[in-house]
Amino acid sequence: MLAMVRFLVLLAMTAGFILAPTATASPAGPCEWVTTAEAADILRQPVVATPILDDPASPELSCGYRGTDGGGDGVESDLRSPGAFKVDAMTQFAKAATTDGATEVGGLGLKAVCIYEPTTTPPSSTVVVQLSGDRLYRATGWYAKSCDTLARFARLAIGRIGQ
Template identity: 50%
Template sequence: MSAKNVAACAATVLALAGGFAAPSSAQPGPNALDALCGTLGWPRALPDVTGQFLSQTIRLGALGCWTNVRGVAPDGGDPVSSPTGTYRTDFRISAMSPSPGMTARRDEMVTLQLTPLDPTTPTGVQPCDWVSADEAGALLGGPVHAEPLGDEAGSVDISCSYSRGLGDTGMQSELRLPQSFPVSAAAQLEMATRGKNGTAVDGVGVTAQCVSEQTTTPPSSTLVVLLGGNRLYRVTSWYGTSCDELKHFAQIAIGRIGA
C-alpha cells in the first residue's frame, strides 16, 4: 500500500471515528440509514466482516445497522469511538464477537478485534485498469494522474481517483462489493438517490440514476449503477461533467468489471 493510500485510509477512519461519513457525492445520510435499519427484523444475523477494513465496515458499511460497535486496537484503545485524531491509520478486523452468523439485537455490543494494516500487503485488484488514465483524460480535457484506493486484499470498497492537478477537477470511479452494505446494493442506491436531483439512465447496469449536486463544494455529478451480484458502481465528477459523459465512462468501466 502506498503512503498516499495509507493517508487516505487514515482520513477515512478518522472521519468515521468522529461519527461522520467521509465526504462523497450521492451518499445516504445517517438519518436515511437509521430509518431503513429500523424497518428490519431484529435480532438479525451478524455478517462475517473478518479480514475487512474497519473504515469500510462501520457507519455506512456492513455493520452500519448495529448501534453499539466497538473496536479493540493492539494498544487496547477503541478507534471506533475515540476522538478524531487519536488514530492515524486504518485497521483490519481479525475477529469479532458475537461470532459471524449469530443473531444480535441492534443495540447489542459487537466487539471487533483489530490489527494495523500492513503497508506491504499485495494489491488484490487494479481499479485504475477499469478506465485508463488516457480514457479518463479524454473526458476531463487533459492528462490525468490515476491513483488506486482500497485495492488491497480484503477491501470491499475499491476505487480509482483521477486528477488533473487543477484544484478539484477530477473524477472518482468506485465499486462496492456485497460485503460493504448494511442491507443491500439496491437499498443503498435507493437511499443515495432518494430526494436528490436525479435522472434515470438507461443502457447501463441493472438500473442507474444520475444525481446532480450543484450546491455542494465543489459542484458534482454522480452516476450510481446497480450491478448484478449485489454490487454497486459509482462514478463522480466535479465541475460540469454531463450525465451522458458519465454514462460513457461507466460503460467502459463496467465492461471490464462485469455487469
C-alpha cells in the same frame, strides 16, 4: 494408443475452457477499469490516476482521476461490493434513485441514475449503477461533470468489472 490421444485432446480442450479469461474478469486494480488514456479522452485533458481504495480484500475499491492542469477537476471511479454498505445494494440504489433531481440513465447495469449534488464540496454529479452480485458502481465527477461524461466512465469500467 488412440484412446490415450483422445483423452489428451479432451483434457487439453477442457483445460482451455477452464483457463480461458472471461469478458467479466476484473482487472487487478481499480485504476485499470478506465485507463489514463481513456480518462484523458473523456475529460479532454491529461490525467493522473491515483488508487484511493485498492486492497483486493476490501468490499470497496476506488480510483481518482485528476487533471494535470492543477484545476482540481476529476472523477472518482468506485465499486462497492457486499459489506461496503449497511444495507444491500438494491436498497442503497433505491435510496439514491429517490434523491431530488435524480435522473434515469439507460444502458448501464441493472439500473442507473445520475444525481446532481450542488451542496457538496466541491459540487458534484454522480452516476450510480446497480450491478449483479449485490454491487454498486459509482462515477463521481467533481465540479458537476455532466451525466454523459460520467456515463462514459461507467460504461468503460463496468465493461471490465462485469455487470
